[in-house]
Amino acid sequence: MLQGLEDSRPSVRLRAAMAVGTSPDPRFIDKLVERCAVEPEFQVREMLTWALTRHPASVTVPVLVGEVRSQCAQARSQALHTLSKIRDRRAWPAITRALLADADDEVARSAWRAAVVLVPEGEGPELAAVLSTQLGRGDRETHLSLSRALVALGDVIVPVLRAATTDPDPRVRAHALATERLSRDPDAGFEFAIEEAKRVVALGGADREGG
Known part of the structure; x- marks a missing residue:
């Protein structure tokens, strides 16, 4: 499955991500996050996000929070997108003003979506x-x-x-x-x-x- 995530064919990568999500294993989390940062196909990225949501938030959230500080715009965007799907408010401190005003529009949009999902009561x-x-x-x-x-x-x-x-x-x-x-x-x-x-x-x- 891990090899499939790096296959040159998008259909193979899609099936591999689906297989990982179907049979979650914490050992796959780092690889899923790594692929999110470089995956060129939208549908495959969405499947990678789904696969991550299938794993325990206690394990995925700390990895994703680290990823939002990446120098790679796609890595930041995908990590924020995935956090918005997981909806674990422990990630809220990672949604900084810098991310909400990120120079990359896709990163900023992902940060806005994550922020309104994760914002604690009273901080709206x-x-x-x-x-x-x-x-x-x-x-x-x-x-x-x-x-x-x-x-x-x-x-x-x-x-x-x-x-x-x-x-x-x-x-x-x-x-x-x-x-x-x-x-x-x-x-x-x-x-x-x-x-x-x-x-x-x-x-x-x-x-x-x-x-």
Whole structure:
């Protein structure tokens, strides 16, 4: 099985990861984590994550927490993704501000997802404040990931979103307004929310110029 994880054929690596998850063995954990950092195929990475979740959290979490400090972006991202699936709050201290603002968008998105799953009771407002510093960042997919993470925190996001709607950066204002709309009406869809927010921001800018 361990040899199969390094096979040149994705289908073989996929089956090997499935076999490891089907018959969990703590001796496989280091190898699974190692493969997560270099595996090029999304489906295989997802199977590697599933295989890790099949092992005791008491064994996997410390290894994954160490991995989030890796110099390799994919290693950090996959470790955070797997921690979000395991949902063991002992990993919470590993979700640092640096990870939440990681220069790599994929790492940051994984950190946001992990954070909202692992955040302890009472620390939601502080997390919302940190996440709000990332409003306006990246492409549409990154915007949506952050909005979903903020919405998952519930009502604690209201003050930080209201503050962000007065930000001098129009991208931040539009993203905050879209997130606010999404929190009120999840069925509206993000595309509709962001386009509406852009119109509001544009009109606000026109009003200020007119004044």
